[in-house]
Amino acid sequence: MKKYLQYFLMPLVLLGCNSSPKNQVTFNADILDKASVLKADSVSISGIDVSRAKELYVYADSILIARNYERDGNHLIEMYNLNTKKLTNKFFGIGHGQGEVLLSDVTISYNTMFVRDYQQQKICTVNLDSAISDMNYIPKFQKIQNRGISKVAIFRGKEIVENSYAFVDEKSGIHQPGKKLLTAEEYDKEKGKSHKYDVMNVASNGLIIISPNDDRIFYANTNQSFLEMYDSNLNRTMTITGPKDMQTDYQAYREENEVLPKKYIPYAYADFYCSKEDFGLIYYGVSVDADNYDFEKKNAFLLVFDWNGNLKKSINLKCHVKAISKSKHYKDSYYICTYGEGGNLKIYRLHE
Numbered sequence: 242m243k244k245y246l247q248y249f250l251m252p253l254v255l256l257g258c259n260s261s262p263k264n265q266v267t268f269n270a271d272i273l274d275k276a277s278v279l280k281a282d283s284v285s286i287s288g289i290d291v292s293r294a295k296e297l298y299v300y301a302d303s304i305l306i307a308r309n310y311e312r313d314g315n316h317l318i319e320m321y322n323l324n325t326k327k328l329t330n331k332f333f334g335i336g337h338g339q340g341e342v343l344l345s346d347v348t349i350s351y352n353t354m355f356v357r358d359y360q361q362q363k364i365c366t367v368n369l370d371s372a373i374s375d376m377n378y379i380p381k382f383q384k385i386q387n388r389g390i391s392k393v394a395i396f397r398g399k400e401i402v403e404n405s406y407a408f409v410d411e412k413s414g415i416h417q418p419g420k421k422l423l424t425a426e427e428y429d430k431e432k433g434k435s436h437k438y439d440v441m442n443v444a445s446n447g448l449i450i451i452s453p454n455d456d457r458i459f460y461a462n463t464n465q466s467f468l469e470m471y472d473s474n475l476n477r478t479m480t481i482t483g484p485k486d487m488q489t490d491y492q493a494y495r496e497e498n499e500v501l502p503k504k505y506i507p508y509a510y511a512d513f514y515c516s517k518e519d520f521g522l523i524y525y526g527v528s529v530d531a532d533n534y535d536f537e538k539k540n541a542f543l544l545v546f547d548w549n550g551n552l553k554k555s556i557n558l559k560c561h562v563k564a565i566s567k568s569k570h571y572k573d574s575y576y577i578c579t580y581g582e583g584g585n586l587k588i589y590r591l592h593e
Contacts, residue, residue: 269483270484278557282591283587286321291307298576311335311343316335330372346446349514352370353368362385364385389405390441401422404420406432407421413489422458437498439500443502447463450515455473464487467480481550489502489505505529510523511523514567523543524541524542541562542556543575560579560580561579561580564578565578
């Protein structure tokens with residue numbers, strides 16, 4: 242099991258909903274074949290120490306946000322001015338303290354950062370503009386109930402929780418259906434049920450994307466090629482499948498029927514940005530051999546959608562992407578975090 246858990250730190254979920262959507266859309270592989278290629282300009286981060294960083298984001302074209310590894314002596318978040326290269330703010334030390342974290346998930350949406358500590362079961366919403374302008378700004382955590390490794394988001398002031406008990410994979414014959422987004426109350430009920438399979442490791446850490454008007458939610462599956470849209474009552478209203486059908490070979494192990502991949506680890510959607518106009522998803526559509534793990538050599542695509550779920554464009558990014566941001570000031574321009582020479586993190590601005 243430990244062999245596979247290291248790979249499942251990347252988001253992994255599978256299809257499982259108990260209601261049929263009103264609209265079903267299927268993408269063909271030609272949307273990737275016909276994807277455009279943008280020009281890439283290197284963004285200078287010389288003078289900024291990013292050796293501790295796991296991922297890098299660009300906010301409002303001028304602020305570099307370093308999401309660091311959870312290691313002793315680090316801060317989870319560091320913010321730098323890209324023009325002066327000076328530290329703007331840092332917060333969330335590593336530890337058990339009130340403002341510290343142990344094992345975290347970080348999501349950036351609009352002008353906020355959402356941090357969830359899996360181990361200490363607490364969440365925090367950071368106003369990025371306040372954090373940039375005020376070095377004394379202190380974001381505060383609030384405790385939540387134990388949700389395991391399921392993703393959590395705040396929608397209209399309330400928790401919505403990923404259903405990590407729902408998993409359907411026809412190829413392996415494993416059928417444990419259920420709605421993928423639940424209220425906190427629904428999740429607690431689901432948690433108390435008896436399930437045939439333990440699918441926690443393959444049905445968790447999907448991407449939850451909330452619209453700017455708080456009237457709909459998108460759920461992107463990250464090891465099977467589909468995207469779902471939910472209304473404000475968590476009814477599924479659209480499912481978008483494709484463009485790739487990855488090779489899978491899931492299997493239930495031991496008496497607990499713990500479901501894990503036998504050989505191939507699939508990767509579909511991996512990261513996202515969102516703006517008032519649209520949202521974009523990093524897409525891979527590959528299966529990686531667990532015995533010859535080379536995911537970080539795989540190239541990514543960017544699929545851009547409007548808030549009705551219509552595909553606006555597909556872009557071949559021509560590299561492996563760790564994180565993505567959208568430019569605030571340059572039209573149709575994006576920042577990507579990728580690997581440079583020697584495995585060091587680099588930032589590029591993509592544009593037409």
